[in-house]
Amino acid sequence: MNGTTALDGKVALVTGGSRGIGAAVALRLAEDGADVALTYQGSAELADEVVAKITAMGRSGWAVRADSADPEAVCGAVAAVADRFTRLDILVNNAGVGAVGPIEAVTCDQIDRVLAVNVRAPYLYAQAALRYLVGGGRIVNIGSCIAQRVAFPGGVLYATSKAALIGFTKGMARELGPHGVTVNLVHPGPTDTDMNPGDGDSADFQRGFTALGRYGTAAEVADAVSYLAGESARYVTGAELAVDGGFAA
Structure with missing residues (x-):
């Protein structure tokens, strides 16, 4: 890649960046000029494929295994990235898990894991990143349209976890603004990924809740993250940006 791009010289960490929305975000930030580290929990092969694409753009990429349910792994991943790249400018809290089912059927283990990955981990990732982020630093959290509109039953636990990110985002924005x-x-709506394919069994059902009548793409979510991570959004903080096709309209 030749020439100067928007995020030249910046280093980004994208959690859960080996596939789906996380992979699209990692690749878009690299396209914008950033060196990008990503965490993964399961497939090293998928993570390596994303890193190879980042490298092919002329940027530095790196994948580090970290289970977001493990506090030590979370803090260790941030420290390792900062050590390898000597800085950290952008944190994208994307890693997440879900559990769908009637409220009476959800187990304590499911509650603990969803809240650990979707709520505690973003807090810990941000907490660990603060020592490296300086003026102009960016934190972008990935929420869900379900946090704004629970349009069907079975999503109580997931909605609870993603709604928590609203308060987290606003509180952090207030606290970090002076720095x-x-x-x-960012609240994605139904998005075509391997976890929720646009041709899956529930795709028509989910599409029906959007104003545009279609699934979004991971690249469209990545576009929003790119904006918030860049200089054009320097006066935007504590904001919720819905990329949901009108799901919450």
Whole structure:
């Protein structure tokens, strides 16, 4: 890649960046000029494929295994990335898990894991990143349209976890504003990924809740993250940006 791009010289960490929305975000930030580290929990092969694409763009990429349910792994991943790249400018809290079912059927183990990955981990990732983020730093959290509109039963636990990110984002924005660090939240709607394919069994059902009548793409979510991570969003903080096709309209 030749020439100067928007995020030249920046280093980004994308959690859960080996596939789906996380992979699209990692690749878009690299396209914008950033060196990008990503965490993965399961497939090293998929993570390596994303890193190879980042490298092919002329950027530095790195994948580090970290289970977001493990506090030590979370803090260790941030420290390892900062050590390898000597800085950290952008944190994208994307890693997440879900559990769908009637409220009476959800187990304590499911509650603990969903809240650990979707709520505690973003807090810990941000907490660990603060020592490296300086003026102009960015934190972008990935929420869900379900946090704004629970349109069907069975999503109580997931909605609870993603709604928690609203308060987290606003509180962090207020606290970090004096330091020149912005914190924002992106709410994807039904998005075509391997976890929720646009041709899956529930795809028509989910599409029906959107104003545009279609699934989004991971690249469309990545576009929003790119904006919030860049200089154009320097006066945007504590904001929720819905990329949901009108799901919450």
